[in-house]
Amino acid sequence: MDIEGYAKRALLSGENEGQIEERLALRIREIKGENVTEQHSKELAHAVIVEANATLELKGDILEPVTSGITMGQFGVGSRGLGDFYTHEQIARVIGKTSAEVDSTHLDDSGVVKSGSGEYLVLTVDGIHSRLSDYPFLAGFHVARAALRDIYAMGARPLAMLSDIHVADDGDVAKIFDHIAGITTVAELTGVPLITGSTLRIGGDMVIGERMTGCVGAVGITQTVSARILAEPDDVIIMTEGAGGGTISTTALYYGKHDIVDETINIKFIDACEAIMGAGLLEQIHAMTDVTNGGVRGDAKEISRTAGVELVFQEERIRPLVNPLVLSMLEEFEIDYLGVSLDALLIIAPANAAEDILSVLGSKGIAADVIGHVGHGSGAKLEIDGKTIDFSPRFRESAYTPIKKLVGEAEPLDFKAMCDRIDEAARIAIDKKQRIVKRLK
Template sequence: MASTSRVISKEKRNRNSTGDIEPKNAHSVNVRLCKSLFCNSKSYCKNNDCNDNYNNGFKEVCERIEYKSSEYKKGERKEKGVRISGETLGLDLECFARVLYRKKVSGEIVIRELCRFIDEERGKAIYQEIKNSEKIEDRFERYVSTYTPSNITAEISGLGCRGEGDFFIHRLIAAISCGDEKAELKLNVELDSRTQDDAGAVLIPRGRYDNKYDEDRDEKNRDNEKRDENKGYVVAAVDGMHSRLSSFPFLAGFHAARAALRDIMVKGARPIAFISDIHLANNGDVCKVFDYSAGIATVGELSNVPIVSGSTLRIGGDLVLGDRLTGCVGAIGYARRLLPRSATSVGDVLIMTEGSGGGTISTTAIFYGKKGIVKETLNLDFIKSANVILDMLEEKGFEKYAKMIHSMTDVTNGGIRGDAFELSEVSGCAIVLYEDKIRNAINKKVLKMLIELGIDPLGVSIDSLLLCVDKRIVDKISEAFEEKGVRYEIVGRVEDKY
């Protein structure tokens, strides 16, 4: 695919012996390119007259974007122009063309602007597709194909930021996706988005999935066996990769897979399988897909959980230029008993295991240039800690204590502050936290980095296991953790909200 790039200087351009453009101005930009990319800027086309040449207001926008030439040695004044292309910018051609079309820019200009990145034939095709899709005539098709804008962007709402805005959006999604409670009961749904839990769960009724082995078993043994009224629960969760790990695919896959395992294990489930979904932009190297998959496979191999299914797609087909990678990992597990957040009770003690962080901490370390931190995040300590609790729940003779373990969660959604908020909401209890103990439960190197950067250690995902348990069982859990070498702290208590 051909792509074009231009560097236009305010001053006269010269060419060197290799034919490269050498702008005399060190802050040259592609003014026409900037004009297109910022066409929705208030300083551009105030009268929606997109046929105007560069107006003064838009020129100011362009001048604020300085593509400085790099690497000219001391004593040299020669500067190399920066070439800009659609691939470099990660341009969404469909969105780009649609914005121009909705601003009533003429088709000729839209096609001309598209042809800065692609050939004319494709430019014309994209414009025609946009034109057709903006004028759906059938009433029903138009109804199901359009949405009502809220005029609230993801940035303004805080989507994905694990704050109150994000939690509010989650509740709205739950209201849409969960439907009528009576219908949910018929489908045997035990946990869903309304419970603000880490994963969802569906009851497997007794007899519904009995296999031939069950039917042919010796009648006497079957009668003597004490069976529950149900055969357990299918537990499922999905976690998206960290959006800033697109250029670090192994880390993206590793942390997304580990997060998915965490989410089902804290509900009391043993992991059974992984599923994966990967999306790569048009110009992305396919090796990103392989490294992403290797990250998932590493977690799977170390925790004995296979990847059984997946999907690969391009982001926007061939209309999104760039190399952006995104995706998610799903985990499926089986539980005999669930540990929902809503079971948190007054009088409970909060126990938190040591956390070193995952995708968020890795991203912070990479982009702030903090050496040695990423290595600290590459572990399965959480899985080890959760297995200690699951082993206890399955241990013979432990039945009388099992019900004293009320709930488990992972310290991820907005840090322990966010988790405490959600625990309080769904349980109706007040959560009291001991800040000094929480800091002691954070990996020392990670904690040092957070303090240096002015990041609240209680407001960031550190990937610890958080238990809400009856105080009578604290000693037994402490012994089990110490036997397996799991570091932990008692970090809070649960009180009556009123």
């Protein structure tokens, strides 16, 4: 619970400070239980009110925040759908033009810069799945694997990882160790060490409860970049088998299918990339990515937009590549498997390279198939049941937990108006940045 935010909202609404303080002290006792006395809870609540009052009215470029009036939840940020993709486009706008080979404007798995020696340096960061806070080892395993996937997807070999973990004030210290154990399980299996990191409390004293969050970053090097922007018409699309990761684990946990979590504990994606690199096939491949952000639907949109091509997929070839236990669970709960993260490897390459790629993957026991092709045009289509239909992502990724079912996937009626406000907020942030840069030069 964010007790500072709770206090500020109440103060701004004009509530009586004494009543706010009393209610806040009660909330603190509810969450901290035996770890706080009634007297200390009241003292904490009073201190929170004092600090909240001191920062209610802020003025000046540095302190006054940019606001849009649109919340993260309303706009679907983090939900890997249209709202999330739109937000990332605005993030790239705020960052501005860079000298990187691949930057945020490419909506790719990682960023890439060219070193003085001519090698490409690849950098990425992945956040812990927000619903795996109570499962530190699982969260660590999947976020580390995700970071390495993003490096491999750019055609690079990862060299090292870093981690950042934040645990709320009432969280058990052992969460840190359990989480690090999950990360370093991947590190030891792949030979990519975890070499540095940061450990903090979420919000310091102002966030109570046991919530955990954080991220894992990774760095790699390569001579050849397999960026999404390199996809070309007449290429074929190959996908490897996938059983999902953090998203599928979350579905399994919150629908009571706990045994399915074990299906996600593997490093087949990494094995597939190593097989391709080891066989010297990387130079024949135009682009690679992992099937994560909004599933195949989401990746199709991002690749189409970035490369300026149309992607056509065949559903009957995708379905057999999804782990059967995972697919059965998704269908049981009416979750669109094409709109969730499957953690499969997507390869875009010339048609004459497909046979070699499939042969190498097959020799390592990794199932894969050609699931579509790249054409002239834009957008994405899906061939299913004898029909060709639009394959655009929804406003949010497939609703894969009971809570997400309630939130829904439908685009809000006022989405365009919200986009306009997001645009304006991004513009204000850019202006703010430019003023501060000008002042400091």
